[in-house]
Amino acid sequence: MRSWGERLLHTTLFEAGGLLMATPLASWLTGHGIAQMGMLTVVLATFAMLWNLVWNRLFDHWVPTRKRSLMQRIAQSLGFEVGLLVMTLPGVAWWLDMGLIEAFWLDLGFMLFFMVYALVFNTLFDVWMRRRLAQGGG
Template sequence: MRSWKERVTHMVLFEAIGLALVTPLASGLTGHGVGEIGALAVGLASVAMLWNLVWNRLFDAWVPTRRRRLGQRLAQAVGFELGLLVMTLPAVAWWLGIGLVEAFWLDLGLMAFFLLHALIFNTLFDIVMRHYLARGGA
């Protein structure tokens, strides 16, 4: 089982890298300003960080290995994103002043981006941690 320190490190790095990549991209695609999208992204990231701690802790209990197969990694990423979508859809619609359908499509686009980000990030994070722990890291 991974420690809380490792999970917090994972969460902060995941969200920081994701925000740096998605904010300008979403702003350009939606026509909303970088500030408006950035503020929304920070709010969503705050919810996502809490959900990340809960979801990944649960997932670690269900699949307690660092050598996860692709299907397990996809289940981890999809479960996280679906849970986040359910929690954030109304807030996205309200913040941007758009309908739920438009917010759903925007959230779906963000979900697709973060699914790919999660798949790549989680794989690389586990590889780095395996090497770190093999060298005696705590």
């Protein structure tokens, strides 16, 4: 079982990487300014960090191993992204002054991007932690 400290490290690194990639990409795709998009992505990242802690802690209970299959990793990523999409869609539509359907398609594109990102990140993070733990790095 992963500790809260490990989950906090995991989610902080994940969201920082996501912000660095998503903010300029979202600004470019939507035509909204980098400041407006930056504020939205910071709020979404903060919300996502909280959801990430909760979701991954639940997933750890359901699948209590560091060696997860590809299907388990896909389920982990998909569950996180669908939950986040459902919870944040109204706020995204309001902030960007667009309809729910337009915001849904925008969010869906980012959901797909972040699913791939999460799959790669989570795999690499687990490999790094297994090595660290094997070396006695706690």
